Amino acid sequence: xxxxxxxxxxxxxxxxxxxxxxxxxxxxxxxxxxxxxxxxxxxxxxxxxxxxxxxxxxxxxxxxxxxxxxxxxxxxxxxxxx
Numbered sequence: 001x002x003x004x005x006x007x008x009x010x011x012x013x014x015x016x017x018x019x020x021x022x023x024x025x026x027x028x029x030x031x032x033x034x035x036x037x038x039x040x041x042x043x044x045x046x047x048x049x050x051x052x053x054x055x056x057x058x059x060x061x062x063x064x065x066x067x068x069x070x071x072x073x074x075x076x077x078x079x080x081x082x
Contacts, residue, residue, distance in 0.1 A: 036063070
């Protein structure tokens with residue numbers, strides 16, 4: 001999926017990066033956390049609170065794994081410790 005949507009993803013990242021660059025690291029982190037919370041809130045199984053919680057936990061776990069991988073890659077790109 002990533003390969004098929006790489007151009008779109010890169011464009012979104014570029015746009016967000018330009019906005020975030022104008023703010024402190026603290027504000028950047030808080031904004032990204034809020035965006036992530038909105039994204040997770042969209043995973044919802046109507047009428048099944050347990051399934052909703054499990055689905056969100058699964059998506060968050062997958063997301064955190066991707067962040068860990070991308071942090072190492074991006075650190076190399078910007079010249080910091082991977």
